[in-house]
Each structure stands twice: as structure tokens, then as C-alpha cells.
Amino acid sequence: MDINATLIGQGLAFAILLWFSWKFVWPPLVNAIEERQKRIAEGLAAADRAKAELADADQRAEQEVRAARAKAAEILERAHQQAGQIVEKAKVDAIAEGARQKAAAEAEIASMLQAARSDLRSQLGSLAVLGAERIVRREIDAAAHRALIEELANEI
């Protein structure tokens, strides 16, 4: 239990070990730990960032979808409108065409009627003349009766 030179030896050994540990042992281990802590912190930050970005992208996608849906609705609406317009126009056109054809037919009918009338009238005239001739054969005064007959014909 006496104090002896072991003290000096142990002191020297301690000094050497302290130096060794300060120079070669402590720094690499602590550096490795700190480096890993930094990496983990960076990883966590990156994960947070990615999550935020994902949320952002989701929001943007939703916006896009909403815009597309609105646009589709608009296009549909416009198509409906256009279809209505076309139908309306067709209706109007059809009515106009109908009216036109009706008018043409009426005009034709009227002209045909006129022609028939005039034909009839002329035939009636000659018929009347013929009749009158027959009558006149008995009692000739064509001129006097002609006015009468024409008046008759006009009444038809």
C-alpha cells in the first residue's frame, strides 16, 4: 500500500491515454454521431417538405379538376344553346318555307283559277254566241244581244 514509483508510471500512462483519446478516439466517434444527427434532421426536414409539396400538388390538382369540370359544363351549356338555336332556326326556316310554298301554291291555284275562268269565260262567250246564233237564227240581232251575253258572262 506504500506510495512508490508505480504512481509515476500510472501518471505517464494516463497522460498518454488522455492524449490518444483526445486525438484519435473522441473526434471520429463524436463526428460520426453529429453527422448522423445532421442527416436525420435533414431527412426529417425533407420529409416535411415533401409532405407540404404533396399537399400543394393535391390542392393544385383539385383546382385543375374543378376548372376542367367548370369548362366542360360551360361547353355543354354552349352546345345546348347552339342546339336550341339550330332547332329554332330550322323551325323558323321551315315555317318560312312552308309559308312560301303555300303562297306559291296559292298563287298557282289563283292563276290556274284565273286561266280556267278566262277559258271558261271565253268558252262561255263562244258558247253563248253559239247559243245566240242558234237563237238568232230565229231572231237575229247578235249585236243587241251580245252586250247582254257579255254582261252575263262577267257575272260568272
Add this chain to the structure above:
Amino acid sequence: MIDFLKAAGDSPSEYVTHHLKHLQVSVGEGAFWTVNIDSLAMSVALGVLGLGLFWLVGRRATAGVPGRLQAFIEIVIEFIDGQVRDVYHGSRRFVGPIALTIFVWILLMNAVKMIPVDLPPGIAAAAGSEYFRAVPTTDLNITAAMALAVLLLMLGFAVAAKGAGGFAKELFTAPFHADGPVMKLVLAPANFGLNVIEYLSKPVSLAMRLFGNMYAGELVFLLIALLGMAGGNLLMSQAGAGSWIGGSLAFLGAVVAGAAWSIFHILVITLQAFIFMILTVVYLSIATEHH
């Protein structure tokens, strides 16, 4: 059979004194110039082993996923770093390695205690050497050397923190502060005396605490071994049923007590290493503080 007790006729006190003798080598004139080669060799070997392991792991330490060994080493480093961080509020560039060296080294030196008390001297005897004390921290030289080194570190830290002039001034002006120059002069010797006592008491308490705990533990282990030996001798004497029962009881008692004391010493080994480390850090922290 009981050869490893040297001789069956050895008295208990001879057994104990034998086990407490160092293997010594004389390196010069006088009693001081002898070296306890057993404790010094064990201490150096354990220091090289422990810090060598840390060094090997540190050399290929990766900041990526650590292996099991690196993870274990890092747990130790982080534990020590955390303890130091709590106590010492400066750069841990020096204090960290100091705490690490002290903790790992003392822990390993204490852990030699887990080897049965008769084994190292037995091996030494087989190798032709009469004495061998395996636990370095049961040698006051070892603990005193480390405590003195801590004292030198304290002085170094104090001078580095305050400058040589500031440190010298503080030795004479703290802890008792005075206003007038006369009172300062009066209080200077008291201050100086107190500071010297304070600086000396710290390493003394460090060295004595560790040495005392380990030495006392070693003594108890030796006494337990003696109990077992007495039991064994009684059993071997074959002097009737009484000796048989007494011998069995003594032997059983030695086994139970040895196991219990060993288990308790797992705590003591760790605790003493931890106390030495943390007190060193505390002392260094105090040494750098300005008063």
C-alpha cells in the same frame, strides 16, 4: 487439491497478506523506486484494450447506419457526452475525451474484480511468480496517480480559463472578498490557505474514495474465500458428522455470500467509475469558473 491456497497450513492472516502483496520490481535506490508491476501492467493493458477498442470503432465509424459494435460504442460516447454537457458548460473538446478515458479505464480496472480472487495469484504462481494483485484500482498508487493527473488538469484548466495572473489573483482574493487594501492583505493568507486545501482535498478524496471502495471490496472477497476454504478444510478433515455439517454450511455460505457480493460489486464497479468521471468533470468545471 487445495494447493492454490499455497498450503493448507497457511493461517488466514498469511493468506490475506499474501493476496494483498504486489509483484514488485525495484528500479532504483530506496523504497520509493519500486514499481508494482502487476497493477501497472494490468492498468496499461486494460487502458490499451478499452481505448483501443474505441479507437478501432472510431476509425471506421460511419455516419450512416451503425453496426452493433459501433452502436454500443456510440451509446457509451453519447452517455458520457450527455453527462459532461450537463455539468460542464464550455467546449467539450478536451473534457469529453478526459471523461471518456477516465470512465472506460476505471470501469475496466474495477471490472477485474469479477475475476475470482484466487485466480490471478494462482496463474501467477503457476507461471513462477509469487505475488500478483490483479485489480489495479485496489492499488493506491494507481488511483492517486489518476487523481494527481486530475489535479494537474484542474490547474491547467484554471490557468487556461483565467490566465496565469487571474488564477494567481483568485488564489488570494477568493472566497473571502474584501474592499479595502488592508482587509485584502489580511484576508489573503486565509484565502490562499483555503484554496490550497480545496485544491488538495479534491484529488485526495478522488483517490481515497476509489481506492477505499475497491480495496475494501477486495478484502471482503478474500474473507469470503477464507470462509469457503475453512469449510473445505472442515469437509476434508472427515472428523465426523459435525465437521461435515459445519463444513457444508460454511462452504454454502461462502458461495452465497460470494455471489451476493459479486452482484453488488457490479453496481460498485460501475458507480465508482462513474463517480470518478463525473467528479473530475465537476472539478474541471469549478476550476474554469470565475469567482
